[in-house]
Amino acid sequence: MNFQQKLDQFLITPPSIPDLRGWKRFCVEFLFFGIKEARSCLFVGLFFLSIFIVPKSGIWIIPRYDALLIIAITIQLWMVFTKLETWDELKAVMLFHIVGFALEVFKTSANIHSWSYPDFAYTKFLNVPLFSGFMYAAIGSYIIQAWRLLDVKIYHHPPYIFAVIISLLIYINFFTHHFLGDYRWYIAATVLGLYARTTVIFTPYDRERKMPLLLAFILIGFFIWLAENISTFFGIWKYPNQITSWSMVHTGKWSSWALLVIMTFTITVFLKHIKKTVYVPQ
Template sequence: MIPSLADVDAHLVGQRPLPWLARLPRFLREFLYFGVKEARACLFVVLFFAAVFTVPRAGLFGLPRYDVLLVVALGIQAWMLATRLETWDEFKAICLFHAVGFALEVFKTSPAIGSWSYPDHAYTKVLGVPLFAGFMYAAVGSYVIQAWRLFDLRVRHHPPHWMAALVAMLIYANFFTHHYIGDYRWYLAACALGLYARSTVLFRPLDRDRSMPLLLAFVLIGFFIWIAENISTFFHIWSYPNQIGAWAAVHVGKWSSWALLVVMTFTIVANLKHIKERIHVAD
């Protein structure tokens, strides 16, 4: 009998390894469960990118590829709500990620800016951006929310929420303003470094708490998003100007942008009521 996803989740948060794994050294057990929990937290990302890899560029059933990806994203989101993998409060936060990401996409792809473009036709393009694009930002928020539950995350020495919110808003604003008044990302990164220098995230791969600097988590998540961005551009989901003739790797500088975006995403998630209760704010 194949276990349901609810059964899998119950086992993952139950802190007891499968009997046949109990004979393995602790390091291997924890490493294995860490990987499984990470994969499970990436459920939305995995399902969505499976569609990215498998939907032909010509589309399906007469529907352009971007529109098919929108249908897939909506279907995944509806399923996660129906099966209670996400609560309505979490869904509202994910909608906020979608809106914030979509607004950024509209600005960045506008003729005056032209940072990147969506070259293919779609019926669901608005201001040159296919509606599925916001789900790529929402996927990051979904991962953070799912990881919080599966790893029983807690944060120690989090900065005051108003300070975190201010830095997050400045980070978001810089994505727009750096085209006009200069790029201040490294100044903002320095602010984030000082703000979160003492912050530690506690997580539970199996039955014992482990910890790591919260800043390291931001950098690592940003790195994997940068990898996903390279994959997406390779499949021509969108293209940077230097990728129009032939694909080229996304500049490593984008890693810093994604890491800062993760800071902003984390700040939004940290204000969800059931998560905020698990955050210790530094004195």
């Protein structure tokens, strides 16, 4: 058992501390929650650290985007071979990669041009660097890891058929709003109704805590929006209004990311070992 596996085992079954109450309990639970969140973000953290470290000029003769692809694949394989991630989880992560990459190809096409990747790369396909799909895969990786480490359970999840339909509508709207109008807020209103009673149960230390699942979607979307601001600041990709100088990504993107998290969450739910902890009212 390697160090990371021992750390995971320690986090999942931490030692008991007698007479833990009040502010001491709060501090211990907050500490363990922070460590578990950081561990869940292992792929996210390492991948985005590489964004900061790899210079715009690339590494030696390897262009930046190609270097980021090599790093992302290396991290992913390392997590599998050290058993920090299972092969089934890797398959799910690659599904997120494909779904995200398809969206990237459409959004960066000449007719749409929502954003662009300005740097040269050998591993560009239809003007999109292959590493970009890993940014979406990172979201799935986080959800999968957090689900296990925090022993997540979902209560009052809407019927699966409704969750799948709303996820498909979210994804389709990312494409069709350029031609048929943006129905994001109608979809968001439907999401509020579907998930209004849904609660996520998680265990930071030794007691279960709960919060509305909708709040979790919003918070995750917010942190992705922050990461997007950092990535555009470093010029990984650029929106049209950032071509001449950097400016903050519009806050409206926060809602887009929150909706994308819902879609990613729905895919994650259908992982065999996770679906057992999702309770749908009959």
